[in-house]
Amino acid sequence: MIMASGPGPHVVIVGCGFAGLAAARGLRRTAARITIVDRSNHHLFQPLLYQVATAALSPADIAAPIRRILRGQRNVAVMLAEATGVDVPGKRLLLADGQLDYDILVVATGATHAYFGHDEWAEHATGLKSLGDALLIRQRFLMAFEVAEREPDEARRRAWMTFVIVGAGPTGVELAGTLAEVTRQTLARDFRHINTASARVILVEAGSRVLPAYSEDLSEAARQQLERLGVSVWTGVKVTDIDAEGIHIGSERVPARTVLWAAGVAASPLAASLGVPLDRAGRVPVAPELTLPGRDDVYVIGDLAHIEQDGALVPGVAPAAIQQGDCAARNIVATLRGRPRESFRYVDKGMLATIGRGAAVARIGRFKASGYLAWLLWLFVHILFLIGFRNRLVVMIQWAWSYFTFDRGARLITAPLREPLVESPVDRSAS
Amino acid sequence: MIMASGPGPHVVIVGCGFAGLAAARGLRRTAARITIVDRSNHHLFQPLLYQVATAALSPADIAAPIRRILRGQRNVAVMLAEATGVDVPGKRLLLADGQLDYDILVVATGATHAYFGHDEWAEHATGLKSLGDALLIRQRFLMAFEVAEREPDEARRRAWMTFVIVGAGPTGVELAGTLAEVTRQTLARDFRHINTASARVILVEAGSRVLPAYSEDLSEAARQQLERLGVSVWTGVKVTDIDAEGIHIGSERVPARTVLWAAGVAASPLAASLGVPLDRAGRVPVAPELTLPGRDDVYVIGDLAHIEQDGALVPGVAPAAIQQGDCAARNIVATLRGRPRESFRYVDKGMLATIGRGAAVARIGRFKASGYLAWLLWLFVHILFLIGFRNRLVVMIQWAWSYFTFDRGARLITAPLREPLVESPVDRSAS
Numbered sequence: 001m002i003m004a005s006g007p008g009p010h011v012v013i014v015g016c017g018f019a020g021l022a023a024a025r026g027l028r029r030t031a032a033r034i035t036i037v038d039r040s041n042h043h044l045f046q047p048l049l050y051q052v053a054t055a056a057l058s059p060a061d062i063a064a065p066i067r068r069i070l071r072g073q074r075n076v077a078v079m080l081a082e083a084t085g086v087d088v089p090g091k092r093l094l095l096a097d098g099q100l101d102y103d104i105l106v107v108a109t110g111a112t113h114a115y116f117g118h119d120e121w122a123e124h125a126t127g128l129k130s131l132g133d134a135l136l137i138r139q140r141f142l143m144a145f146e147v148a149e150r151e152p153d154e155a156r157r158r159a160w161m162t163f164v165i166v167g168a169g170p171t172g173v174e175l176a177g178t179l180a181e182v183t184r185q186t187l188a189r190d191f192r193h194i195n196t197a198s199a200r201v202i203l204v205e206a207g208s209r210v211l212p213a214y215s216e217d218l219s220e221a222a223r224q225q226l227e228r229l230g231v232s233v234w235t236g237v238k239v240t241d242i243d244a245e246g247i248h249i250g251s252e253r254v255p256a257r258t259v260l261w262a263a264g265v266a267a268s269p270l271a272a273s274l275g276v277p278l279d280r281a282g283r284v285p286v287a288p289e290l291t292l293p294g295r296d297d298v299y300v301i302g303d304l305a306h307i308e309q310d311g312a313l314v315p316g317v318a319p320a321a322i323q324q325g326d327c328a329a330r331n332i333v334a335t336l337r338g339r340p341r342e343s344f345r346y347v348d349k350g351m352l353a354t355i356g357r358g359a360a361v362a363r364i365g366r367f368k369a370s371g372y373l374a375w376l377l378w379l380f381v382h383i384l385f386l387i388g389f390r391n392r393l394v395v396m397i398q399w400a401w402s403y404f405t406f407d408r409g410a411r412l413i414t415a416p417l418r419e420p421l422v423e424s425p426v427d428r429s430a431s
Numbered sequence: 432m433i434m435a436s437g438p439g440p441h442v443v444i445v446g447c448g449f450a451g452l453a454a455a456r457g458l459r460r461t462a463a464r465i466t467i468v469d470r471s472n473h474h475l476f477q478p479l480l481y482q483v484a485t486a487a488l489s490p491a492d493i494a495a496p497i498r499r500i501l502r503g504q505r506n507v508a509v510m511l512a513e514a515t516g517v518d519v520p521g522k523r524l525l526l527a528d529g530q531l532d533y534d535i536l537v538v539a540t541g542a543t544h545a546y547f548g549h550d551e552w553a554e555h556a557t558g559l560k561s562l563g564d565a566l567l568i569r570q571r572f573l574m575a576f577e578v579a580e581r582e583p584d585e586a587r588r589r590a591w592m593t594f595v596i597v598g599a600g601p602t603g604v605e606l607a608g609t610l611a612e613v614t615r616q617t618l619a620r621d622f623r624h625i626n627t628a629s630a631r632v633i634l635v636e637a638g639s640r641v642l643p644a645y646s647e648d649l650s651e652a653a654r655q656q657l658e659r660l661g662v663s664v665w666t667g668v669k670v671t672d673i674d675a676e677g678i679h680i681g682s683e684r685v686p687a688r689t690v691l692w693a694a695g696v697a698a699s700p701l702a703a704s705l706g707v708p709l710d711r712a713g714r715v716p717v718a719p720e721l722t723l724p725g726r727d728d729v730y731v732i733g734d735l736a737h738i739e740q741d742g743a744l745v746p747g748v749a750p751a752a753i754q755q756g757d758c759a760a761r762n763i764v765a766t767l768r769g770r771p772r773e774s775f776r777y778v779d780k781g782m783l784a785t786i787g788r789g790a791a792v793a794r795i796g797r798f799k800a801s802g803y804l805a806w807l808l809w810l811f812v813h814i815l816f817l818i819g820f821r822n823r824l825v826v827m828i829q830w831a832w833s834y835f836t837f838d839r840g841a842r843l844i845t846a847p848l849r850e851p852l853v854e855s856p857v858d859r860s861a862s
Contacts, residue, residue, distance in 0.1 A: 041844045059489065060841035065843065190499060192509075394825055
């Protein structure tokens with residue numbers, strides 16, 4: 001028996017991101033027996049994931065075990081398992097190693113990277129969705145400097161010191177700005193043979209401007225702040241190829257050993273098994289009550305849901321996911337009590353994107369800000385919403401520390417060094 | 432050119448543990464050009480590694496990038512590389528991808544686990560030497576409870592909830608005590624189907640008592656404290672086999688899915704290339720000046736060195752390693768200035784071993800303590816010697832937090848869930 005025991009209906013929630021967690025919490029005072037299924041054992045504070053990738057924070061600072069978060073809620077059982085599909089008519093969630101019957105299903109499995117039909121790029125251009133991704137990116141960029149320090153050939157050294165980030169949405173902008181800062185400040189005194197400040201950080205965007213979800217003046221402010229930090233911003237250019245040694249941007253070949261991917265969103269493959277038409281990104285167009293069209297017992301929420309409101313798509317951001325989780329929980333409660341359900345309405349409280357130290361853009365209602373004020377706002381909001389008091393305190397100290405010292409404590413390569421760093425043995429004798 | 436530039440002799444230090452780091456620092460005011468070679472990019476505060484393995488601390492709390500530690504010391508260059516051997520007559524250090532000429536070599540590559548000729552056990556019985564090891568152990572014990580929570584078969588569940596630690600030296604005692612604490616306190620309210628407090632933690636020791644380096648009364652005190660925490664202590668029994676499903680101890684078979692290895696020390700394989708006879712554990716018996724017998728230009732220090740003093744071996748502990756690093760540096764300086772070198776003499780300041788919350792044993796000179804007082808002493812000493820102010824502060828907060836709440840924030844499985852957790856598909860339908 002895998003489910004929480006009790007007399008109520010069995011609600012299965014797949015995915016414990018912002019949406020799934022909000023749905024579970026919204027059902028805490030009900031008789032529902034809840035099983036929350038996730039393939040990782042932690043809830044991730046995704047907006048700060050780039051800080052782990054750039055070695056400012058440790059995984060434990062931005063993630064908390066799902067079991068700990070929910071241990072006080074006695075009607076929830078947590079299951080670590082990989083969901084592979086949904087048998088909608090049979091009311092069963094299929095797992096890699098079993099299945100799970102449900103009365104009500106909440107699908108909140110989010111999105112992953114899309115390589116626009118070029119899945120072979122995934123190997124060379126790491127995306128940033130999980131803690132594993134973040135640790136891999138950290139390892140790649142730290143290792144790039146280590147190899148550059150030992151590389152005698154000028155052209156090859158340059159390729160190791162070139163970092164290309166594809167996609168200028170919030171994640172791409174955060175990665176580019178922070179990497180530029182790290183190369184120019186944090187690592188500046190650490191190497192003897194290379195000048196880390198000469199590293200190139202290139203942000204590539206197919207659209208005409210960075211942060212396209214923001215107004216044009218804020219986009220322009222973001223670009224200026226990026227360039228001030230040392231980032232080369234290339235807009236209106238398309239990536240045509242990526243391999244282990246570099247990237248083709250338009251007709252130009254840029255030798256670069258580190259390419260990071262922050263473009264394209266593909267909804268979780270679970271959506272395909274729901275038996276309804278999906279949008280171009282694989283998302284599920286849901287009914288106003290957040291249910292699967294034609295089914296009252298399946299909810300789809302978070303980044304996986306396609307919801308139009310006032311002629312635009314509800315954005316894939318944490319506040320929207322949380323609001324959807326809350327709404328789905330209220331609708332499940334309403335159903336259980338025989339009351340009418342409500343239509344979802346996204347309340348846009350604003351948008352914040354950070355670029356680097358003291359650099360950010362913000363929109364709150366009609367109020368717009370950029371630079372230091374926007375950054376302070378970003379800092380305040382993100383620390384406020386971090387899960388768990390301990391994390392908040394530790395993150396605050398680590399940020400204060402790195403703010404005043406330009407230091408990043410988590411600069412660790414934790415995987416063992418198995419292969420030689422450079423391809424051909426070179427005589428490195430001193431003389 | 433890979434070496435620090437300057438007119439002085441080229442000193443190559445292999446290994447940046449306590450011994451190697453002390454040697455590098457001891458040469459800071461000299462004209463020596465130093466290259467420090469390590470296969471990882473960080474110095475590790477090894478005495479707290481078990482805290483990472485048991486999810487109390489993050490890797491960044493107990494490790495610091497070597498480049499950061501030494502960036503103020505302009506006569507040091509840091510090289511991330513794997514040393515494979517030494518060409519003693521040719522005065523060259525051989526690397527996996529090159530070589531490095533030296534005038535003076537300091538070998539401080541330490542020790543690793545020894546499986547007593549049973550290398551096939553390594554796969555099932557994880558040892559604890561690196562951050563990678565610690566993260567693997569963390570993953571294994573957290574995953575064991577996840578699998579147990581979903582395992583319907585009583586006997587198999589019991590095997591997942593049995594943890595065997597082989598070897599009752601300081602590392603084994605720390606791991607056993609902390610694991611018992613975690614199962615009985617931290618995880619107690621997290622699971623719905625298993626009672627984590629019923630997990631078995633077995634500490635196996637071939638010798639007649641735990642912590643054999645301590646006096647008999649302290650050994651006995653340690654055993655009592657372990658048993659109070661819920662550890663079964665089996666002394667005087669030998670491990671005869673380990674496989675994926677269990678362990679043979681003497682003639683008894685214990686089904687256990689998690690076996691940890693804290694027995695046996697084998698010196699780094701680099702020792703074999705030095706061309707001198709080694710002791711049984713592969714360590715290098717050194718001259719009183721810490722040099723390779725017959726060679727003035729090669730020093731061997733730290734856990735790799737075999738040094739007898741007053742009829743006993745100098746122990747492989749951090750203070751001994753630091754004292755050897757200091758002594759080697761002084762002897763190198765003496766040689767450069769044409770002065771006589773000194774013989775190494777270990778000053779034993781005492782020993783400390785922790786067992787769990789408020790449980791430890793200590794010996795300082797003739798003063799002995801066990802229990803709460805010894806634990807406070809242990810805490811004070813370890814926080815004091817942690818590298819870097821930031822780490823000290825963060826670790827202190829995290830310990831205070833987990834002391835008062837019994838919580839461990841770093842309970843994260845960061846590797847992706849790739850394979851099904853249980854072997855055979857089981858119908859886990861609710862009903």
